[in-house]
Amino acid sequence: MAIAPRQKPMLKLMIVDDSNIIRRRIERSQQIARLEVVGSANNGRAAVEMFLRTQPDVVTMDLTMPEMDGIECVEELVAINSDVLILVVSALADKATAVEAIEKGANGFLCKPFSDRQLNDALEELLSEAEA
């Protein structure tokens, strides 16, 4: 009798961006097949509330948002669960901001604008880390 290969469990994804278009683009990513979208938020404060409720494994995080910005939000999410994997997706292209996001606990940085391929590659890298 053949033994079916064990399927990797789906990882839970939360998308945080104040742009509906960006949230939908991330939802259309090819890598999404390996992820279950458990929620999306359009500002940092809503993201923290949703994070507590849905407990995602992976988060994509914008930085420039109303109410609570992405850097502050990264810090709060990591304080709640230090195992969460966070991909920052932001237009802020200076090196200092990327370094700050990583220092606060983010695992990757994708600069806007991005192509579908760049988004897939960035998510692939993050998921490899999660599945390692």
Next chain:
Amino acid sequence: MFKESEIRTFIEGTTNYFETSAQQSASVGSPYLVTDGKPGAYEYTGVIGITGARKGIVYFTAPRGMLTVLLMRMQETDTSDENIKDLVGEVANTISGNARRDFGKNFVISVPVIIAHDLEKVTTPYQRSFVIPINWRTHSAKLVVCLE
């Protein structure tokens, strides 16, 4: 004062946006200086406030036709007014945010303010602005940089 040579940062940001997001290049016309405080606008405008080391605004303004095609190039099927407004803000936010590559972290950008269907509401804080004309497919748009 904002120097003419610094406009290159915004030209590069604009061309990069179209090449990457729409996978189709835009041509950028010669930037020009407007000194009467009226750089003009199209139907939809995304305005970014700039604070920190620089002060002023950067705005991207475009007609609905261009923004609709741009959304479709990004595989977005919902071309509602809400998504058109979202896109015009996102373009302004992205080009302004990318400028931090040259201007650094103290080039602080706000979240976008969207002005739609009311051209009179699009105003600048100073009389002097640089206008970057953008041509993409059959459409025209502008990036306006008004910094002290």
